[in-house]
Amino acid sequence: MSGPLVVLVGPMGVGKSTVGQLLAERLGVSYRDTDDDIVAARGRTIAEIFVDEGESAFRAIEKQAVHRALAEHDGILALGGGAILDAGTRALLAGQRVAYLSMDVEEAVKRTGLGVARPLLAVNPRKQWRELMEARRHLYEEVATAVVATDGRTPEEVTEAALDALELKEA
Numbered sequence: 001m002s003g004p005l006v007v008l009v010g011p012m013g014v015g016k017s018t019v020g021q022l023l024a025e026r027l028g029v030s031y032r033d034t035d036d037d038i039v040a041a042r043g044r045t046i047a048e049i050f051v052d053e054g055e056s057a058f059r060a061i062e063k064q065a066v067h068r069a070l071a072e073h074d075g076i077l078a079l080g081g082g083a084i085l086d087a088g089t090r091a092l093l094a095g096q097r098v099a100y101l102s103m104d105v106e107e108a109v110k111r112t113g114l115g116v117a118r119p120l121l122a123v124n125p126r127k128q129w130r131e132l133m134e135a136r137r138h139l140y141e142e143v144a145t146a147v148v149a150t151d152g153r154t155p156e157e158v159t160e161a162a163l164d165a166l167e168l169k170e171a
Ligand SMILES: Nc1ncnc2c1ncn2[C@@H]1O[C@H](COP(=O)(O)OP(=O)(O)OP(=O)(O)O)[C@@H](O)[C@H]1O
Pocket: 010, 011, 012, 013, 014, 015, 016, 017, 018, 019, 035, 081, 111, 112, 150, 153, 154, 155, 156, 158
C-alpha cells in the first residue's frame, strides 16, 4: 500500500496532533499535519484564511494540501477536521489505513475550550459541535478502517488503542 502508514481523521480537538505524534514516535516514522502545511505555505493562520477568504476558499486550499500530503508522506498524516467533506479526498482515502478518533460533545468542550482559534466553534460551541458531527459522523465512519474512542482516555491510552485497532507493531 503506498501513501501514509496511517491517516488520522476526526473532529477539531479530538487529539489528532497529540496522538499522531505519539504514534509516529512509537512506529519510528515522521508526523505531518495538513493544517500545519497550509499555515506554513500561506504564512497565515487557518482562522485568518477563514475570515479573509471564506470557508469555500479554505476548502479548495485544503483539498490541494491534502492531496499533496497523501501523495508525498509515508508516515503518520493528520487531516484537518473538515477534509473528509470533499468527495475526491474520500475517494483517495479508500485503500488507505485510516483511523477515526472519536469523542462525545462533553469531551469536545473540554478539549477545545471556547474555540477561540477554531472559527467553526466560535459561537455556541456545544450546539455547533453537535451540528458539525451530525453532518460529518457518517463521513468519518465511511473513510475509517478503525474507529478509536478517545473519551476518558489519556493520549498514551488512545495511542495504544489505535495501535491495537490498526494491528500495527512498533518499530
Ligand atoms: N486523550 C486526551 N485526553 C485529554 N486531552 C487531550 C487528549 N488528546 C488531546 N488532548 C488535548 O486536547 C487538545 C486538542 O488536542 P490536539 O491539538 O491534539 O487535537 P487535534 O485533533 O489535533 O485538534 P485540531 O483540530 O486543532 O488539529 C490539546 O489541548 C490536547 O493536549
